[in-house]
Amino acid sequence: MKNALGRIESVLVLGGGSDIALATVGGLVANRARTVVLAGRNLAAIDAAGNELRSAGAVVTAVEFDALNLESHTNFVNDTWKRFGDFDIVILAFGSLGEQSLDERDPLAAAEVITANFTGAATVGIAVAERLRQQGHGSLVVLSSVAGERVRRANFIYGSAKAGMDGFFLGLGEALRGTGAHVMVVRPGFVHTKMTANLKAAPLAVTPDKIAADILRAISHGSELVWSPPAMRVLMSVLRHLPRVVFRRLPI
Amino acid sequence: MDNSGLPGSVTQELLSGWARTSPSSATVWAPDSSDSIRKHLGDDYPRGIVARGLGRSYGDAAQNAGGHVIDSTANSEILNLDVDRGVVTCEAGVSLATLMQVLVPMGWFPTVIPGTRFVTVGGAIASDIHGKFRHGSFCDYVEQATLTCPTGESFAIGPNETGRSLDAYWATAGGMGLTGVVTEATLRLHEIESAWMLVDTERCNDLDECMARMLDSDDVFRYSVAWIDTMATGASLGRSILERGNHAPRASLDTKHAKLANDYSPRFSIEAPSWFPNKLINKLSVKAFNELWFRKAPKSSKEHIASIVSFFHPLDAVLGWNRIYGSRGFLQYQFVVPYGAESVVRTALERLAALGAPSFLAVLKRFETSNPGLLSFPMPGWTLAVDVPCGISGLAELLDGLDDLVIEAGGRVYLAKDSRLDRSRIEAMYPRINEWRAIQESLDPHGTMQSDLDRRLGLKENSH
Ligand SMILES: Cc1cc2nc3c(=O)[nH]c(=O)nc-3n(C[C@H](O)[C@H](O)[C@H](O)COP(=O)(O)OP(=O)(O)OC[C@H]3O[C@@H](n4cnc5c(N)ncnc54)[C@H](O)[C@@H]3O)c2cc1C
Ligand SMILES: NC(=O)c1ccc[n+]([C@@H]2O[C@H](COP(=O)([O-])OP(=O)(O)OC[C@H]3O[C@@H](n4cnc5c(N)ncnc54)[C@H](OP(=O)(O)O)[C@@H]3O)[C@@H](O)[C@H]2O)c1
Numbered sequence: 001m002k003n004a005l006g007r008i009e010s011v012l013v014l015g016g017g018s019d020i021a022l023a024t025v026g027g028l029v030a031n032r033a034r035t036v037v038l039a040g041r042n043l044a045a046i047d048a049a050g051n052e053l054r055s056a057g058a059v060v061t062a063v064e065f066d067a068l069n070l071e072s073h074t075n076f077v078n079d080t081w082k083r084f085g086d087f088d089i090v091i092l093a094f095g096s097l098g099e100q101s102l103d104e105r106d107p108l109a110a111a112e113v114i115t116a117n118f119t120g121a122a123t124v125g126i127a128v129a130e131r132l133r134q135q136g137h138g139s140l141v142v143l144s145s146v147a148g149e150r151v152r153r154a155n156f157i158y159g160s161a162k163a164g165m166d167g168f169f170l171g172l173g174e175a176l177r178g179t180g181a182h183v184m185v186v187r188p189g190f191v192h193t194k195m196t197a198n199l200k201a202a203p204l205a206v207t208p209d210k211i212a213a214d215i216l217r218a219i220s221h222g223s224e225l226v227w228s229p230p231a232m233r234v235l236m237s238v239l240r241h242l243p244r245v246v247f248r249r250l251p252i
Numbered sequence: 253m254d255n256s257g258l259p260g261s262v263t264q265e266l267l268s269g270w271a272r273t274s275p276s277s278a279t280v281w282a283p284d285s286s287d288s289i290r291k292h293l294g295d296d297y298p299r300g301i302v303a304r305g306l307g308r309s310y311g312d313a314a315q316n317a318g319g320h321v322i323d324s325t326a327n328s329e330i331l332n333l334d335v336d337r338g339v340v341t342c343e344a345g346v347s348l349a350t351l352m353q354v355l356v357p358m359g360w361f362p363t364v365i366p367g368t369r370f371v372t373v374g375g376a377i378a379s380d381i382h383g384k385f386r387h388g389s390f391c392d393y394v395e396q397a398t399l400t401c402p403t404g405e406s407f408a409i410g411p412n413e414t415g416r417s418l419d420a421y422w423a424t425a426g427g428m429g430l431t432g433v434v435t436e437a438t439l440r441l442h443e444i445e446s447a448w449m450l451v452d453t454e455r456c457n458d459l460d461e462c463m464a465r466m467l468d469s470d471d472v473f474r475y476s477v478a479w480i481d482t483m484a485t486g487a488s489l490g491r492s493i494l495e496r497g498n499h500a501p502r503a504s505l506d507t508k509h510a511k512l513a514n515d516y517s518p519r520f521s522i523e524a525p526s527w528f529p530n531k532l533i534n535k536l537s538v539k540a541f542n543e544l545w546f547r548k549a550p551k552s553s554k555e556h557i558a559s560i561v562s563f564f565h566p567l568d569a570v571l572g573w574n575r576i577y578g579s580r581g582f583l584q585y586q587f588v589v590p591y592g593a594e595s596v597v598r599t600a601l602e603r604l605a606a607l608g609a610p611s612f613l614a615v616l617k618r619f620e621t622s623n624p625g626l627l628s629f630p631m632p633g634w635t636l637a638v639d640v641p642c643g644i645s646g647l648a649e650l651l652d653g654l655d656d657l658v659i660e661a662g663g664r665v666y667l668a669k670d671s672r673l674d675r676s677r678i679e680a681m682y683p684r685i686n687e688w689r690a691i692q693e694s695l696d697p698h699g700t701m702q703s704d705l706d707r708r709l710g711l712k713e714n715s716h
Pocket of ligand 1: 270302303304305306307308309310313314344365366367368370371372373374375376379380382383427428429430432435567668669703
């Protein structure tokens with residue numbers, strides 16, 4: 001159980017290979033979280049990614065989970081709870097940028113990106129919320145993105161899916177008020193991870209460790225919405241209100 | 253989960269302890285009678301059940317996330333009062349506040365009362381609470397209690413029983429509600445001649461002076477406590493006000509007080525607002541408050557007549573003072589170390605001051621005895637209790653470090669106040685926990701009794 005100073009014991013990561021999530025879990029383990037379950041598609045890679053956490057003292061298990069396989073989500077969640085017991089924190093970290101230039105001319109490829117970022121997040125999110133409601137405590141930390149705050153030409157499929165999931169989880173958080181369960185939506189800016197390895201860094205780019213530190217602080221504060229880095233909030237509030245003609249011309 | 257058959261009211265509630273940290277949601281059952289508890293405690297509760305009194309434990313002891321919680325205050329009748337022998341029998345949901353209101357005018361007093369009167373008899377037994385009285389804790393003055401177990405049994409337990417009833421008693425005393433539900437208790441009372449206290453107040457300039465005076469001259473006082481200014485450092489570390497007193501004999505009262513000799517009428521003065529900002533408790537405001545508190549105390553005053561409320565329960569006058577710490581809540585760190593380990597008390601004060609943890613007064617008390625309670629807190633020695641707001645960086649590590657010093661000295665932290673102890677330290681602090689586990693399991697073979705405290709600390713062997 002989470003203690004008064006925000007220490008937790010068990011964490012489940014959906015999208016267990018995510019650099020941002022692994023950095024966050026690293027912080028939780030340093031703070032004595034013991035049970036770590038990493039869920040994702042590529043079991044071998046995820047299991048290897050868990051080694052660092054193991055040497056820091058955590059018991060790490062990799063389990064199979066595919067965000068695109070919507071039908072499997074309820075069973076996956078129920079089985080995972082049956083096997084490991086309560087989770088104090090669930091991090092929903094999977095996501096996919098897709099290949100915008102190709103996807104925007106390929107309906108099914110676009111749908112896959114939308115499923116990986118939105119529909120799949122919603123289905124597993126509902127199943128997780130049900131367990132959190134039943135256990136009467138726990139936090140669901142969701143990695144949204146500033147990309148959903150004002151959707152851009154350059155990645156509108158990913159951006160619109162993130163916009164959808166962002167609103168979905170803010171709403172889910174409201175629905176869970178009073179149940180002991182809590183949802184935290186995180187909106188990172190540009191982070192240097194596997195996902196962005198081939199992209200040119202955007203303004204205010206940061207490392208996964210920086211995002212992780214912001215997430216950890218927000219968890220102990222019980223926040224519901226986190227911008228990371230915090231300056232992103234100011235930047236986006238400007239971008240959000242720019243006239244479309246101006247916004248279109250920005251080199252972002 | 254179908255518990256619609258529970259007699260009494262059933263609601264879903266978000267519960268937290270007095271310090272308002274780590275809330276969780278539970279199905280709260282206010283049983284229509286103690287008998288219903290006996291009939292239904294053995295039902296199937298998927299995430300277990302635990303009793304809750306007035307929720308004055310600081311952490312998560314009276315919470316059960318996703319499970320059931322029995323609102324013990326639903327059953328709060330005084331069943332019998334034997335004024336000749338000085339014993340009272342009541343349901344476990346009766347508060348000490350109610351008992352005092354009834355008993356004090358009749359010349360009787362609960363033998364052990366804590367720093368707030370808003371606790372139930374059930375909660376007092378489950379935490380084996382202590383007060384400013386040094387000679388024993390609450391469970392030393394229980395003649396008999398009724399314990400209802402999830403097996404459906406309901407039986408008398410007590411310090412004068414034998415065999416299983418005796419074992420069950422000392423597992424329930426301090427057992428944090430995990431052995432079953434106490435539904436009734438008979439308490440041995442202390443006879444008093446008036447509703448007034450005769451109090452001596454002295455200022456002490458540092459910790460050594462304070463401890464030395466307590467050891468030297470506590471004997472003539474039934475109650476003693478030192479309030480330490482945690483913001484005083486260096487040479488004045490441990491600067492404190494020593495407050496010691498006795499119940500006033502009738503003959504000692506002047507005419508004004510003699511007229512009201514048995515008048516016990518606690519009043520509430522102020523209510524703390526619920527919107528207190530987080531930042532209100534900062535170093536400056538605390539320093540000013542502590543300074544004031546220290547200065548207001550006379551350099552020394554002897555046999556000053558004080559009311560029971562002002563002597564025992566000054567904080568109860570501000571209803572809901574726990575809100576002044578704001579939404580992040582706070583915690584109370586309370587430990588006991590044996591005599592000889594005074595340095596741990598000093599180190600704790602030094603480190604908390606060095607961290608800049610703004611804290612109102614810390615409370616230093618002494619115990620002269622311990623009892624056979626397997627998870628009881630008191631032991632002969634010094635006990636220090638400090639309130640600290642959460643969210644000070646470095647606090648978790650600092651308290652872990654203090655835990656280690658406490659363990660090294662053979663002491664322990666108080667579970668009724670705890671909200672952050674690491675489970676790896678439980679066995680060192682409570683060396684008889686395995687005996688407790690065996691008895692707990694025999695009373696609750698299916699693991700029905702569950703609480704958030706237990707989930708966090710793993711008190712029961714089989715909890716995860
Ligand atoms: C301002 C303040 C001052 C305090 N000062 C002191 C002090 O000086 N000394 C001291 O020892 N403590 C002190 N305390 C702590 C308090 O006395 C204990 O936490 C006490 O247990 C609270 O009683 P409660 O009725 O509120 O129980 P709760 O907090 O509701 O429950 C506490 C525990 O008792 C169990 N329990 C409650 N009812 C029953 C029952 N019927 N059967 C079985 N188990 C039950 C619960 O499961 C839980 O584990 C103080 C608390 C406050 C807020
Ligand atoms: N990096 C940034 O700049 C940035 C900014 C804002 C928001 N975010 C969001 O932060 C989250 C974490 O990203 P990251 O930066 O840590 O990138 P990352 O290291 O690439 O992690 C993304 C993870 O999602 C997994 N994933 C993708 N599709 C999946 C599926 N169908 N089923 C299961 N897992 C799947 C990937 O696993 P596979 O190896 O199986 O593909 C990968 O482990 C993502 O939601 C991302 O959108 C990132």
